[in-house]
Amino acid sequence: MNQQLLGGMVSAVFSSSLLLATPTTLAANIPAQLSTLTLEFNQKLDQTIVQLNGELTGINIALADVYTLYRDVLPNEFANSDSECFQGPLSAPTSICNNPDSFIFLDNIHPTSATHSRIADISFAVLDNTVKASVDExxxxxxxxxxxxxxxxxxxxFVPPTVATGGAFAGTPLYSPGAFTDNLLWWEHLINDLGVSSPVSYYDDVFLNIFPTDPTGGINFAVSGATSGQDNAGNAMNPPFPIDLPGLEDQVTAFTGLFAPAQQANSDALYIIWVGTNNLLGAFSPVTPDNPFAPFSDFTTNAQQPVDDIAAAITILHELGARNFLIGNLFDLGDTRLAAEFEAIRVSTPEPSATPLITFLAALGLGTHGVRKSLKRRQRVRGGVQDQSI
Incomplete structure (x- = not known):
């Protein structure tokens, strides 16, 4: 799996030797299973959005259908639809394309900025005209x-790495600073179309324990690796990322914590929720038996679980005053290089090696001391408060 643990997972400078073999209880042909799960998730999500649009007062939920975009449209628009721009481990890539705009995927799971632009196009198209006219953040x-x-x-x-650190392509640009793509993300394209300002990043000053206290102007809570619950795929690595990273549930909790009792959220704002990838991929992600963040209850082959979590998040935000929502479905996770790499790991069952990642974490100034074993939650950053409970 070269370095990406999915749809948001850490994409660092480690190799596939860091991963354990997937459990032998998993059935064969992981790509086929992921394709089936993707369809199930999308169908259930569509049904749930229809239901919520009918039940919640004044709500307007739009669905961005990237599944159809990836399946029917992008292969006809991109010259390189069956390969990715980066080849080999990011620590020493064996190949880096010089024309990422002709690729759907930048790496084995993350889209190029050109693809992000097309995601923005369909997202803008599904928004109600009244929302487009009134959205201010x-x-x-x-x-x-x-x-x-x-x-x-x-x-x-350090992650995502902005340049390759070794091999023939050392120093060559990789990711745009702070994002798993080569330029603008889809929502950055979208806000340009909507004419609204860029939201602040909620965890921008996490190591200073400083967090936004005023929601005015918009906030981006999205964290790579997030599932629809509390789990984060970065903590499922071997060894795990040492800080208990947020999932969607934590992000929503951080948002609601910004409001005093009886205070309402901006009803003209656009609320974007796009998760589910890491729930499904996590079900096939190798996890060591002694991982201190385990069990990862949000890693699941039950497609209804992340859909229910998304519905719960929408309901909570709606109760706070949110009215305009944009929800995204998933492209076919089975039709990705990462799915093929999961299958190769399952078949080859390599022996894990932790040393490279420990060295990497030490370089971040994190080490492994940030992890302490407990029943589940440790050092969770929630709205600037570290939960030390076990």
Whole structure:
């Protein structure tokens, strides 16, 4: 799996030797299973959005259908639809394309900025005209598809890497600073179309324990690796990222914590929720038995679970005053290089090696001391408060 643990997971400078073999209880052909799960998730999400639009007063939920975009449209628009721009481990890439705009994928799971632009196009198209005319700020909840600077801040500015660090391509640009793409993210294209300002990154000053206290102007809570619950795929690595990273539930909790009793959220704002990838991919992600962040209850082959979590998040935000929502479905996770790499790991069952990642974490100034074993939650950053409970 070269370096990306999915749809938002950490994309660092480690190799596939860091991963354990997937459990033998998993059935064969992971790509096929992920394709089926993607369809199930999208169908259930569509049904849930229809239901919520009918039940919640004054709500307007738009669905951005990237599944159809990836399946039917992008292959006809991009010259390189079946490969990615970066080849090999990011620590020493074996190939880096010089024309990322002709690729759908920048790496084995994350889209190029050109693809992000097309995601923005369909997102803008599905928004109601009244929403387009009235929206004055955006609030974003999600994973690496939408993360700008949040995971980057958790990693002290090392992940995602902006340049290759070794091999023939050392020094060659990789990711745009703070994002798992080569330029603008989809929502950055979108806000240009909407004419609203860029939201601040909630975790931008996480190591200073400084967080936004005023929601005015919009906030991006999205963190790479986030699931729809509390789990984050970055903590499932071997060894795990040492800080308990947020999921969607934590992001929504951080947002609601900004409001005093009886205070209402901006009803003209656009609230974006785009998660689910890491829930499904996490079900096939190798996790060591002694991982101190385990169990990862949000890693699941039950597609209804992340959909229910998304519905719960929408309901909570609606109760606070939010009315305009943009929700995204998932492209076919089985039709990605990462899915193929998961399958290769399952078949080859390599022996894990922790040393490279420990060295990497030490370089971040994090080490492994940030992890302490407990029943589940440790050092969770929630709205500037570290939860030390076990």
């Amino acid at each position: 955006v609030f974003i909840f999600g994973d690496s598809l939408s993360d700008r600077n949040n995971f980057y801040s958790f990693s002290n500015g």
